[in-house]
Amino acid sequence: MNDNKTLMKNGLWNNNPALVQILGLCPLLAVSTSVINGLGLGIATMLVLVGSNITVSLVRDYVPNEIRIPVFVMIIAALVTCVQLLMNAYAYGLYLSLGIFIPLIVTNCIIIGRAEAFASKNKILPSVQDGFWMGMGMTSVLVVLGGMRELLGSGTLFGGANILLGQWASSLKIVVFHPDNSFLLALLPPGAFIGLGFLIALKSVIDKKMQQRQPKVEKPKIERVRVTNQ
Template identity: 60%
Template structure:
C-alpha cells in the first residue's frame, strides 16, 4: 500500500513531469491559452501514458534490450495515432485547434521517460497507476496554466467548452470580468513562460514550508519516543 501511495505522491506532486522534471514543455506552453485546450491535450496525454505504460509493462520480458527504445516509440506512436484519429472524428474542432501537438505527444519526453524508468521495470498494476498519476499531474498543470492565461487574457473561464462537451455546454462559459478588454501578453508565448514560472515558484515555496514544518516536528517526535521508552 505504501508503494502505491508513493506512486501517487510522485506523479501528482513530488516528481510532477511539468513542475519538477520540466518535461513536455513545448505542448504545455503552446496550447494552454484556455482551460479547454489544456484539458483536451491533458486527457490525450493521460490516455497515452496509461496505455503505453500498461502495454510496455505487459511486454517487458519479450522486448530485447537492444531494441527497447524503438519498440517503446512504436507502441507510443500507435496509441497516439488512435487518439489522433478518434479526436479528428469526434472532436474535430478541438483537434484542429490543438493541431500538430496531438501527434507530437509521441515525442513527449515524459512519456518515454516513464516507459523506460518505470513501466519496463515494474508489473502492470503499478505501471498503470504510475501512468495515470503522471498524466493527472501533467494535466493539472495544463488546466491551471490555461485557466490563469484565459482569465487574465480574456476575463473568462471554460471558453469554448462545447468543443469538448458538445453543444449543450455552450452555457458553461464563465465571464469573470464583464466588458474586459483583455491582456494580450497572457495569451502569447511569453505569458505561458511567466505563468509556468509562477506555478513552479509557488510549488517550491510550498515544498520549503512543508520541509521546515517537518524539521520542526522532528525534535518533538524524538522527545515523545524517548519519554515513551
C-alpha cells in the first residue's frame, strides 16, 4: 500500500474519493458550477489533505488513542483557517465565490478519513503521497463535473479564470456556443447529481471493459483418481 504507483491508482481511479467512496458530496455538488470553482476548491482541499496527513503522521505516536479524532479535527481546522486566510489575501474573488464551502472543508469526510485510515498508521512520505493523490482524485472530479455543468449551462469553459489566476487569465475563457437561455438545470444541484451519476456510470463501464480485456487465467485441472478396493 505504500507504493506510490498503487497510491496514485487508488486516489485517481480505484478508490477515488468522489466516484468510489462517494465522500465530500456537499461541496462537490454545490461548488462545481464551473471549472474554476471546482479547481479552486480542489486545490484548497488537496493542500489541507497533504498538510493534515503530514501533521497526523508526525504526532501519531504521541496522541492517545482515546482523543485522536478531536486532535485530528483541530489539526484540520487550523490548516483550513490558514488556507482560508491565504485565499482571502491572494484570491479574493475566488474566496467570495466559494463562500461558506471553504471553512466547511473541516467537515469533509475525505480528510478526516485519510487521517484516520492512513496517516495515523504510516510514515510521512507515504502519507504525503496518499494525501496528494486523494486530493488530485477529488480535484479531477470537481474540474470535470464543473466543466460539464458550465458548458451545458452557459456554453463556456474557464469562465472567471481571472479570480483564481489573475487578470491576465481573462483571455482563457472559451465560448463554445451562445445559448439563447441558460440551461438552468445544469447549474443547480439536481444537475450536479445527474452529472455525478453519469460520471460514476462511465467509470463502471470503463472498469468492466478493462476487466474483459484482461487475459483470463485458467485454473489448473485437478485429475481425480478413482481408488478401488482390491
